[in-house]
Amino acid sequence: xxxxxxxxxxxxxxxxxxxxxxxxxxxxxxxxxxxxxxxxxxxxxxxxxxxxxxxxxxxxxxxxxxxxxxxxxxxxxxxxxxxxxxxxxxxxxxxxxxxxxxxxxxxxxxxxxxxxxxxxxxxxxxxxxxxx
Amino acid sequence: xxxxxxxxxxxxxxxxxxxxxxxxxxxxxxxxxxxxxxxxxxxxxxxxxxxxxxxxxxxxxxxxxxxxxxxxxxxxxxxxxxxxxxxxxxxxxxxxxxxxxxxxxxxxxxxxxxxxxxxxxxxxxxxxxxxxx
Numbered sequence: 001x002x003x004x005x006x007x008x009x010x011x012x013x014x015x016x017x018x019x020x021x022x023x024x025x026x027x028x029x030x031x032x033x034x035x036x037x038x039x040x041x042x043x044x045x046x047x048x049x050x051x052x053x054x055x056x057x058x059x060x061x062x063x064x065x066x067x068x069x070x071x072x073x074x075x076x077x078x079x080x081x082x083x084x085x086x087x088x089x090x091x092x093x094x095x096x097x098x099x100x101x102x103x104x105x106x107x108x109x110x111x112x113x114x115x116x117x118x119x120x121x122x123x124x125x126x127x128x129x130x131x132x
Numbered sequence: 133x134x135x136x137x138x139x140x141x142x143x144x145x146x147x148x149x150x151x152x153x154x155x156x157x158x159x160x161x162x163x164x165x166x167x168x169x170x171x172x173x174x175x176x177x178x179x180x181x182x183x184x185x186x187x188x189x190x191x192x193x194x195x196x197x198x199x200x201x202x203x204x205x206x207x208x209x210x211x212x213x214x215x216x217x218x219x220x221x222x223x224x225x226x227x228x229x230x231x232x233x234x235x236x237x238x239x240x241x242x243x244x245x246x247x248x249x250x251x252x253x254x255x256x257x258x259x260x261x262x263x264x265x
Contacts, residue, residue, distance in 0.1 A: 047186060048148075060133055088159065095162060104163035111156035111163075118152040122145045129141045132133060 001057055004074045008053025011082055015045025018089075033096025037089045044114065045085050052077060052121055059128045073124040077117050084113030133196050136213055140192025143221060147184025151177055176228050183244065184224050191220070191251060198258045202265055212254035219247035 019041035022034055056074055061067035068074065091106035133141075154173040161170040195213055200206040207213075220243075227240030 043181065043186075051186075051189065092159075092162065107163035108160050111159035114159075115152045115156040118148050122149055126142070126145060129138050129145070130133060131135050131138055 002068065004071065004078065005053040005057040008049050008056065008078060011078070012046045012049035012053065015041045015049065015085070019046065033093035037092055040085065040088065044081070049081060052081070055125055055128075059125065060130055060132070062128050069124050069128060073120050077121045077124070080113045080120065081117035084110045084117060087113065134207060134210075136210060136217065137192045137196035139217060140188055140195065143217075144185050144189035144192060147180040147188065147224070151180030151185055154180065172231055175230060179224055179227050183220070183227075188220060191216070194255065198255065199260055199262070200258065208258055209254050212250050216247045216250035216254060219243045219250065223247055 019038055022038045022041065026034060026038060056068055062069040087106050087110035091103040091110060094100070094103040095107060154177040157170050158173055158177060161167065195207065201208065223240045223243030223246075225240070226236045226243060230237040230240070
């Protein structure tokens with residue numbers, strides 16, 4: 001299993017653990033803007049990140065020389081996904097409870113980072129989705 | 133990877149990018165409330181990412197990976213699964229027009245159910261133990 005896949009999967013596992021812990025807070029009625037963070041840790045941080053890692057590992061090879069196409073793009077995907085997610089995890093509850101310009105800009109950067117993560121993943125994986 | 137899986141997976145990639153784009157706009161709107169109509173994108177965001185991306189990707193990869201038959205059509209009644217693909221994507225797109233045509237939500241959901249029933253019928257027998265023909 002390539003290093004990037006291991007990093008994707010292990011980070012995804014941490015996101016799942018964090019989401020489940022956040023679920024405990026939500027069950028106690030402590031919301032404070034945490035619900036969207038909970039959902040996105042599950043759907044983006046865990047499920048999507050796990051899929052990204054497994055696709056990078058197991059989808060058909062791009063070529064003999066570059067089986068996983070551009071590994072650098074893969075690492076950028078990882079960095080953007082997780083930095084974007086981390087920024088929203090901090091700024092979204094902050095914006096919901098004490099809205100301010102700083103957290104608003106963090107949300108904007110988080111939005112751009114998460115979108116770019118998905119876009120780079122698709123760019124790097126598109127040609128690997130091919131008929132045998 | 134069979135052609136049908138290529139279609140499923142590539143369609144799921146397109147929905148991933150679109151769903152993330154709409155989500156990004158909504159998140160920016162949470163930061164700077166500039167244009168409240170952006171919240172109308174929320175149903176697209178959820179539909180595209182849950183059904184269009186996650187479910188569709190799983191269907192495409194499962195069609196490729198799960199056990200094949202050693203006799204006859206190796207992946208079973210493939211035509212049924214092609215219809216499933218068509219109904220699923222028609223369902224997603226119809227559901228997405230709910231803002232303008234509220235009744236399309238129900239029609240779209242029905243199309244998605246038909247898609248899933250066709251997929252189950254097309255794949256059921258492939259969920260089998262090793263060695264079974």
